[in-house]
Amino acid sequence: MxxxxxxxVDMPKLPNLLPSHWTxxxxxxxxxxNIPPVDLTGWWKRFGDAELDALVERALSSNMSLxxxxxxxxxxxxxxxxxxxxxLPQLDFSxxxxxxxxxxxxxxxxxxxxxxxxxLFGDQExxxxxxxxxxxxxAAAEQEARVGLVAExxxxxxxxxxxxxxxxxxxxxxxxxxxTLELTEVRITxxxxxxxxxxxxxxxxxxxxxxxxLPKQAEARALYALAALVGQTQPDSTWSQxxxxxxxxxxxxxxxxxDLLRSRPDMRVAEAEVLQAVGxxxxxxxxxxxxxxxxxxxLYSYNLTQNGRSxxxxxxxxxxxxxxxxxxxxxxxxxxxxxxxxVDASLAGYRQVLLDSVAQVETGIALLxxxxxxxxxxxxxxxxxxxxxxxxxxxxxxxxxxxxxGIEYKQNVLQAKQSLTAAETDYGIAxxxxxxxxxxxxxxLADNEPxx
Numbered sequence: 001m002x003x004x005x006x007x008x009v010d011m012p013k014l015p016n017l018l019p020s021h022w023t024x025x026x027x028x029x030x031x032x033x034n035i036p037p038v039d040l041t042g043w044w045k046r047f048g049d050a051e052l053d054a055l056v057e058r059a060l061s062s063n064m065s066l067x068x069x070x071x072x073x074x075x076x077x078x079x080x081x082x083x084x085x086x087x088l089p090q091l092d093f094s095x096x097x098x099x100x101x102x103x104x105x106x107x108x109x110x111x112x113x114x115x116x117x118x119x120l121f122g123d124q125e126x127x128x129x130x131x132x133x134x135x136x137x138x139a140a141a142e143q144e145a146r147v148g149l150v151a152e153x154x155x156x157x158x159x160x161x162x163x164x165x166x167x168x169x170x171x172x173x174x175x176x177x178x179x180t181l182e183l184t185e186v187r188i189t190x191x192x193x194x195x196x197x198x199x200x201x202x203x204x205x206x207x208x209x210x211x212x213x214l215p216k217q218a219e220a221r222a223l224y225a226l227a228a229l230v231g232q233t234q235p236d237s238t239w240s241q242x243x244x245x246x247x248x249x250x251x252x253x254x255x256x257x258x259d260l261l262r263s264r265p266d267m268r269v270a271e272a273e274v275l276q277a278v279g280x281x282x283x284x285x286x287x288x289x290x291x292x293x294x295x296x297x298x299l300y301s302y303n304l305t306q307n308g309r310s311x312x313x314x315x316x317x318x319x320x321x322x323x324x325x326x327x328x329x330x331x332x333x334x335x336x337x338x339x340x341x342x343v344d345a346s347l348a349g350y351r352q353v354l355l356d357s358v359a360q361v362e363t364g365i366a367l368l369x370x371x372x373x374x375x376x377x378x379x380x381x382x383x384x385x386x387x388x389x390x391x392x393x394x395x396x397x398x399x400x401x402x403x404x405x406g407i408e409y410k411q412n413v414l415q416a417k418q419s420l421t422a423a424e425t426d427y428g429i430a431x432x433x434x435x436x437x438x439x440x441x442x443x444x445l446a447d448n449e450p451x452x
Contacts (some may be wrong), residue, residue, distance in 0.1 A: 026363035047246035062231035069145035075140035121289040126282025133276035144265035160222035161424040166215035166243040177205040264439035270353040281339040291323040364434035
């Protein structure tokens with residue numbers, strides 16, 4: 001037992017390179033202390049859109065990829081539970097018929113066998129670690145499916161609402177171009193403009209109509225993408241009804257990286273790789289020592305042809321079962337050395353994944369900050385453009401301006417709205433991308449779902 005304890009492999013300490021705070025200032029930080037921080041278990045609710053919340057819930061209950069990941073996790077749990085059971089005493093019963101070498105007597109035999117693998121020298125612990133690594137990878141895959149699903153639902157929903165808003169704006173621009181062309185015909189008739197201006201406006205109207213196809217394509221893509229995400233072939237008819245683009249509400253990120261990044265699916269996979277390598281090393285090292293088991297059996301043989309001759313029909317046996325590594329010990333030693341290198345490689349891989357995770361989050365915060373600033377600048381630009389259009393409208397009512405000049409102001413307002421819609425969509429997608437980089441804010445488990 002003392003030798004067995006010394007032969008076991010300890011789990012190495014994982015590298016800890018997480019910073020104590022974000023270098024980038026989160027764009028969603030709340031200036032008002034009364035505003036609660038972002039709820040990491042329902043971060044998408046910051047958009048304040050009930051239909052989006054309902055879509056996320058539908059996807060989590062109906063998506064086929066997530067269901068596949070859940071079933072694989074259940075399979076991994078079942079297999080992991082069998083590892084420790086294999087080191088419990090095993091009892092089996094068998095019956096079979098046979099005959100002697102001379103083919104004179106025929107026998108019917110009953111066999112009752114008991115074997116207890118002791119799992120010494122780290123063999124059992126290594127097998128359990130290997131099974132635990134498989135379970136952890138399956139759990140990480142399920143979490144990645146959850147995280148990716150929510151992020152994709154949010155992204156496609158934002159793109160759907162943005163496309164519908166862009167379609168409405170583009171149709172207004174088409175109407176303005178048509179009206180401009182009508183006014184140009186009047187100006188040409190009154191010799192206030194030449195035929196070349198008509199051609200220029202016809203070309204502009206054609207370009208505006210052509211641009212209208214882009215948001216319609218985006219709307220179709222988002223509709224069918226959402227349908228697939230919620231597990232159906234056709235989108236709901238209600239999705240095609242235009243709704244405003246949801247806007248982010250105020251909130252703050254108060255958690256530090258060490259509270260979040262270790263729950264990322266790729267971090268969990270990297271940790272599982274370390275656990276797997278350590279388990280393989282433990283099994284390889286245990287192979288350098290004798291494999292010991294306790295066994296007992298009882299064999300009963302009944303002579304079918306001449307049973308009267310024999311009075312000793314039952315044979316009991318009991319004793320240890322020992323497998324000694326002799327001539328292949330060097331080969332086993334080489335395998336153990338290779339397994340140690342794999343442990344070192346998995347630790348290096350864990351370190352790299354950790355560094356990449358920090359970089360992704362810092363990048364995500366920076367991009368979110370820039371996206372928020374872009375939205376604010378475009379809102380200011382829209383407000384200024386709208387003010388100029390309102391002034392021109394007032395001048396038109398007073399007879400100091402004309403519809404011709406007012407059309408240009410209206411076009412500028414619509415174009416400013418298009419730019420703002422695109423920026424707000426990018427801002428929302430950057431927000432979703434950031435929380436996916438944070439580990440997706442692991443979702444709460446269902447009441448009937450066991451912890452992995």
